[in-house]
Amino acid sequence: MSDGDYDYLIKFLALGDSGVGKTSLLYQYTDGKFNSKFITTVGIDFREKRVVYRANGPDGISGRGQRIHLQLWDTAGQERFRSLTTAFFRDAMGFLLLFDLTNEQSFLNVRNWLSQLQTHAYCENPDIVLCGNKSDLEDQRTVKEEEAKELAEKYGIPYFETSAANGANVSKAVETLLDLIMKRMERNLGKDKYQQNFIRASALH
Amino acid sequence: MGDKPIWEQIGSSFVQHYYQLFDTDRTHLGAIYIDASCLTWEGQQFQGKAAIVEKLSSLPFQKIQHSITAQDHQPTPDSCILSMVVGQLKADDDQVLGFHQTFLLKNFQGAWVCTNEIFRLALHNV
Numbered sequence: 001m002s003d004g005d006y007d008y009l010i011k012f013l014a015l016g017d018s019g020v021g022k023t024s025l026l027y028q029y030t031d032g033k034f035n036s037k038f039i040t041t042v043g044i045d046f047r048e049k050r051v052v053y054r055a056n057g058p059d060g061i062s063g064r065g066q067r068i069h070l071q072l073w074d075t076a077g078q079e080r081f082r083s084l085t086t087a088f089f090r091d092a093m094g095f096l097l098l099f100d101l102t103n104e105q106s107f108l109n110v111r112n113w114l115s116q117l118q119t120h121a122y123c124e125n126p127d128i129v130l131c132g133n134k135s136d137l138e139d140q141r142t143v144k145e146e147e148a149k150e151l152a153e154k155y156g157i158p159y160f161e162t163s164a165a166n167g168a169n170v171s172k173a174v175e176t177l178l179d180l181i182m183k184r185m186e187r188n189l190g191k192d193k194y195q196q197n198f199i200r201a202s203a204l205h
Numbered sequence: 206m207g208d209k210p211i212w213e214q215i216g217s218s219f220v221q222h223y224y225q226l227f228d229t230d231r232t233h234l235g236a237i238y239i240d241a242s243c244l245t246w247e248g249q250q251f252q253g254k255a256a257i258v259e260k261l262s263s264l265p266f267q268k269i270q271h272s273i274t275a276q277d278h279q280p281t282p283d284s285c286i287l288s289m290v291v292g293q294l295k296a297d298d299d300q301v302l303g304f305h306q307t308f309l310l311k312n313f314q315g316a317w318v319c320t321n322e323i324f325r326l327a328l329h330n331v
Contacts, residue, residue, distance in 0.1 A: 018265060020298060077299030080265050082247035161330050 006050065006069040010181060011091050012174070013073045015113050016098035017106040018080050020134040024164035025098060026072045029174050046073045051175075053182055069177065072096075089120040094127045094177045095111045099148075101132045101161065102140040107148065114155060125178040129173050136163040215317055216278030216288040220311055223319075224271040232262045243286050245323045257322075265295035271304075285320070286310040291327075301328075303327030 014022040023043060030047040049072070052065035073092065074125040075084065083205045097113055106162040110130065118124050132143060152159035158180075220235075228235050238254040244261075245251075251260050258268040281287055288308040291300050309321035 018299065023300070041249060076302065077296055078302065080296050080299070081302075082249075152308060 006067040008066060008071075008185075009069045009071065009178045010093055011073060011177065012094045012096060013089065013092035015075065015084075015117070017100070017103070017109050018052060018077055019100045020100040020103070020106050021164045022096075022098055023074050023076075025096070025131065025162060025170060027149045028075055028164045028167050028170045030071065043050060046071055048072070049177070053178060054162060055182060055186065057116070066147055070174075070178070072174075084116065084120070086120045086178045089117075089122070092121065092126075094129075094181045095121065096131060096173065096177060097128050097157075098131045098133050098162075099143070101134050101148075102137050103145050104142045107132075107143045107151075110151060115140060127177060127184060128155075128157075129177040129180070130157050130175050131169075132159070132164045133162050135161040136165045210280075212280040212286045213278050215310065216286050216308075217276060219275050219286075219301075219308065219317060219319070220273065220290055223308075226245065226270060226292050227261070228270055229269075231264075232256055232258065234261055239261075239320065241311055242319060243321050247325060267295045269294060281309075284312065286317075 012203050014023055014026055017055070026047050044058055049070045051066050051068045051070055054065045075088070078084070093189045095117060097110060097117070101107075101112050117126060117128065130148070132145075132148050134140075148161075149159055158173075160169040160176070162169040164170065214330075223234070223237065226237075235254050237324045238257050240253045241251065242254060242257060243252050244257045246260055249260075251257050271292055273290055275292075276288060276290045279287045286309070288304045289312065290308075291303070292306075293303050295301050296319045304327055305325050307321075307323045308319050310317050311320045313320075
């Protein structure tokens with residue numbers, strides 16, 4: 001699993017209040033078929049999965065697939081004992097921010113998590129996907145879909161109602177985040193090329 | 206038990222009592238602190254019985270279980286007892302995490318109280 005046979009290694013972090021289902025959601029995504037490592041000494045749980053990403057070019061034809069090695073990191077509940085430090089967010093390129101549709105407080109805390117992300121993540125506007133989890137418990141729901149959508153729109157992030165129990169929208173949420181990351185990398189690559197050309201051009205003068 | 210040094214006996218009784226209270230109803234931990242007691246919890250400082258109990262009671266989990274892996278106790282020159290505990294804990298349905306906890310115990314008006322306490326999870330991703 002950890003051989004170097006991939007194009008990109010991408011690290012995602014699952015965040016949100018304790019008990020919203022971060023571990024279960026990641027488990028559902030990797031389906032338990034893949035390596036599930038629990039490193040007791042570092043207090044981080046991470047799972048891995050290989051995916052192939054195909055970007056749609058401007059002509060709508062997808063190019064060669066990029067082999068992605070996804071690492072999905074979990075907080076292992078340490079946020080109950082202490083606030084997460086900048087080091088914890090280090091190297092994470094994308095964030096799955098979860099709340100529990102049956103727990104109003106976990107939804108109210110989404111704003112705090114977003115501001116923590118702005119402080120600790122590698123940049124001020126990192127790529128985030130918001131997940132209202134436990135959509136299977138419809139009869140216990142306390143957060144309306146419209147409320148959550150409204151919040152997500154305000155922050156300009158995609159929103160999905162997921163269920164780690166039955167798998168609804170789980171892959172879609174992770175794939176949407178991957179898509180955002182890959183688009184960001186393409187944009188940055190483009191910028192670098194532009195800068196390189198600019199530097200080359202100015203060197204000629 | 207009989208041939209164990211007195212500080213070992215007091216230290217291990219305290220440790221057993223502390224985690225039993227912590228795991229059943231941590232709001233009742235007040236009895237083991239005095240107003241001069243200090244707690245450092247993951248680098249955050251608290252002083253006084255009230256502040257310490259407030260902090261411990263407000264930790265965000267419903268149930269917790271501690272499992273002690275090892276404990277060591279020493280007498281200090283001023284007749285206190287220094288104790289260190291290494292163990293694992295499980296909060297609600299989370300994964301098991303390692304922790305370290307240190308206590309300084311003092312005989313205060315005929316009873317053993319905790320004057321100093323330091324807690325850290327055994328995490329190395331900082």
